[in-house]
Amino acid sequence: MSPRPAIASVLDGLVDMHVHSGPSPFPRRFDHVEAARDGARIGMRAMVAKSHHHNTQMDVLAMQGRLADVEAQVFGGIALNSTVGGLNVHAVRMTLRMGGKVVWFPTISSGRHLDCHPEDGAFPTTTVPLTLERIDIVDGEGALKPEAIEILDEIKEQQAVLNGGHMYPEYIKTLFEEAHERGLKRMAVSHPDFVIGADPALCRELIELGAFVEHEVGMYDPEGTQKWDPKNLLTWIETLGPEHTVLASDFGQKANPKPVDAWLRVGEALLDLGLPEKDLRRMVRDNPAYLLNLDA
Template sequence: MSQRPAIAAVLDGLVDMHVHSGPSPFPRRFDHVEAAQDGARIGMRAMVAKSHHHNTQMDVLAMKGRLADVAATVFGGIALNSTVGGLNVHAVRMCLRMGGKVVWFPTISSGRHIDCHPEDGAFPTTTVPLTLERIDIVDSSGALKPEAGEILDEIKEQGAVVNGGHMYPEYIRTLFQEAKERGIKRMVVSHPDFVIGADPALCRELIELGAFVEHEVGMYDPEGTQKWDPKQLANWIEQLGPEHIVLASDFGQKANPKPVDAWLRVGEALLDLGVPEKDLRRMVRDNPSYLLNLDA
């Protein structure tokens, strides 16, 4: 009987596209450099630092000296919430042309997120008082706003990733339909069963448009704040296929474990549930490497 390699070896070369390291108005347990350094435990190749409030590519550039000796490459991005001016093509243009890789359409400013968390952006409580404004990507007739189209054109030009944020599923579909028409090939919908509420059938529609479905291992970590059953994640993988799925941590919050620890625990759980090693590698390494165009 062959012996399974240690989970760290299976995860070697992992790319985490959803790390909530700091700085941030939300409490974070470490900064982007410390997150990347810790990734060495599993041979992490790259990570994307995400903030709901600001352009993280500027953080990454400011930390360039400290990152020089870190094996993992760190990228930034921008989430189109009210703290960056919402659907602000100028902010997107600066982020991507300075090296950012991901544009998240509204997350905590989306109508869907506010429906689920009406406490004015306190998700969790911010360290400083902030205001939040709802940002919608469609007009009163349901058509995509022109500024959203401008942003998609910039994403296309820079070869970046468009992420559906925390929006209503039908808004994400409208966005991805337009993205496909404009020739964008790198699209991601995050945690469809958390906040967003996209079932497998709708996810298949998004996959047909060219999207990857991102699931967050942090939600399935028994040491985290949510503790979902990994069987649910294995079921999603079986229904949609590993070729269409990206796994990410969505960790870095002060109240949660380090992302690497979640990767080790949940990765092992998925293997125990029968997910083949090659499929796990595809979801944590190959698919996100394609999205970030790391092998170009």
């Protein structure tokens, strides 16, 4: 076995809140157990399995036997797209009460995502033909739909994480304002500069409401499909502050490297650019551990 690179010691205890392991209608590189087992290379403490199509908590429970010898904790969640009935509080309730940790508001069913991907509303091509419908969280007057509010209350009751999904920035702000009013403590907005289009000024408003801004290291991996410049990620971190930032992988797709390899490459790139080790640790370990309430 080859020795662990030095960056692995900095990443030790990492919590990845955005892993696209399988099963999934989208082609995936590996399943949740294999993803968690591979995380041992960097001492991963926990991960959240995300699917755009189904409740992953039931996957995790079905895999408990195989997870018995895996050190990392594995959690699931639910994305409120049309394949789970959209704003379906019953599906949310089951997911969270069975141990799920994250509720992503509409991703591939959001109007913003469909604007960006009008050909099929998705990133890769699904392995089976599926239907997809747009899901909006506001009514014709711009007010949150009652079912969205009911879901917020369930998230609060279960102390789970509210994620803004891939929605229009103004919808995310409306949702988070209501969440803040209702006393939700754990909120995150994913990749504000990918699909969503939320600028730093809006992100600051979301931070004031109690949200963390999640950036995906997979997008900055030179071996991945996006290959963004890590300097841009550092600029975001410096602009908003590591105390308000969470880093996640957003990897697991068949066409991309393993999440751990992206963590190693991008983590090292950030340190080479001058990011202090303590700030990297905070964003990959402390902040996501707080969101998942791991130390309660």
